[in-house]
Amino acid sequence: MTRCAAILCLSGLLLVPVGCSTPTATTEPTAATEPTDPETGPATSEARPKREPIEPSAEAQAVVDANDRPESDRRIDERRRAAEMLTFMQVRPGMKVADLMAGGGYTTELLARTVGPSGVVYAQNNAFALENIVKGGLDKRLQREVVANVVAVAAELEAPLPEAATGLDLVTIVFSYHDAIALGTDVAALNKAVFEALAPGGRFIVIDHAAPDGTPLSKAEALHRLDEAMVVQQVTEAGFRPGRTSDFLRDPADARTAPSFKVGFETDRFALEFIKPQS
Numbered sequence: 001m002t003r004c005a006a007i008l009c010l011s012g013l014l015l016v017p018v019g020c021s022t023p024t025a026t027t028e029p030t031a032a033t034e035p036t037d038p039e040t041g042p043a044t045s046e047a048r049p050k051r052e053p054i055e056p057s058a059e060a061q062a063v064v065d066a067n068d069r070p071e072s073d074r075r076i077d078e079r080r081r082a083a084e085m086l087t088f089m090q091v092r093p094g095m096k097v098a099d100l101m102a103g104g105g106y107t108t109e110l111l112a113r114t115v116g117p118s119g120v121v122y123a124q125n126n127a128f129a130l131e132n133i134v135k136g137g138l139d140k141r142l143q144r145e146v147v148a149n150v151v152a153v154a155a156e157l158e159a160p161l162p163e164a165a166t167g168l169d170l171v172t173i174v175f176s177y178h179d180a181i182a183l184g185t186d187v188a189a190l191n192k193a194v195f196e197a198l199a200p201g202g203r204f205i206v207i208d209h210a211a212p213d214g215t216p217l218s219k220a221e222a223l224h225r226l227d228e229a230m231v232v233q234q235v236t237e238a239g240f241r242p243g244r245t246s247d248f249l250r251d252p253a254d255a256r257t258a259p260s261f262k263v264g265f266e267t268d269r270f271a272l273e274f275i276k277p278q279s
């Protein structure tokens with residue numbers, strides 16, 4: 001992945017592409033008839049579910065509504081569907097969680113507030129991200145008492161967690177699995193490491209921008225999107241069984257052919273749960 005592409009991915013959060021010639025993020029008009037991408041084939045919104053709202057739990061809504069959250073986080077809650085995301089993740093007080101490719105910690109903080117002081121959240125970033133993308137942003141966030149239960153982890157994705165991170169209840173990777181693919185990560189090693197860090201019955205949540213069905217993984221860098229089926233295949237190969245999915249981030253109006261960073265994060269997105277079997 002180019003440095004420019006990486007920064008644009010982060011700008012999916014900020015909508016501020018930095019220092020590169022790629023066009024500024026725009027909200028593209030949604031196509032009345034969906035275009036056919038010559039390499040990926042037609043988008044088929046008819047086959048995709050409409051966005052069905054999850055009813056956010058009272059606990060999740062209270063976390064999102066906390067008045068001491070950073071203003072920059074609050075600004076993206078709506079497009080991240082923050083309360084719905086936490087509800088879908090079924091994160092609970094006291095849980096041991098890892099948030100992979102945590103970036104500046106938007107998702108990490110929501111998780112940390114939910115698990116509370118009796119829980120822990122490992123927030124992983126690799127060396128490149130820390131130096132070139134996060135640039136101290138996570139450290140600054142973690143100076144606050146409300147996220148004292150977060151352990152920042154600097155590690156590459158093939159071995160993303162420290163030895164102490166065992167028996168986890170939940171691992172999340174939010175809008176970043178496509179970056180892992182684009183980076184050339186050994187995803188079999190990544191998914192194996194996640195599997196091993198989880199307790200039996202523990203869950204792995206992958207949320208990402210959807211590419212048209214059948215899109216090859218080689219398009220991950222260009223599109224910053226993935227074919228959901230490819231993710232299911234890769235994660236289940238590590239021993240997980242598919243769990244719940246939800247439509248709260250789906251948008252059938254998105255043709256899925258434009259790079260996600262060009263459509264202002266209002267993309268068709270999938271949310272997948274995978275479960276480590278009990279035995």
Ligand SMILES: C[S@@+](CC[C@H](N)C(=O)[O-])C[C@H]1O[C@@H](n2cnc3c(N)ncnc32)[C@H](O)[C@@H]1O
Binds near residue numbers: 001
């Ligand atoms: C859209 S952000 C999502 C961050 C976080 N998961 C969240 O929910 O807010 C994508 C993240 O992917 C990671 N990333 C993107 N490009 C990368 C690269 N070239 N090398 C390492 N990490 C990268 C960065 O951590 C970046 O913050």
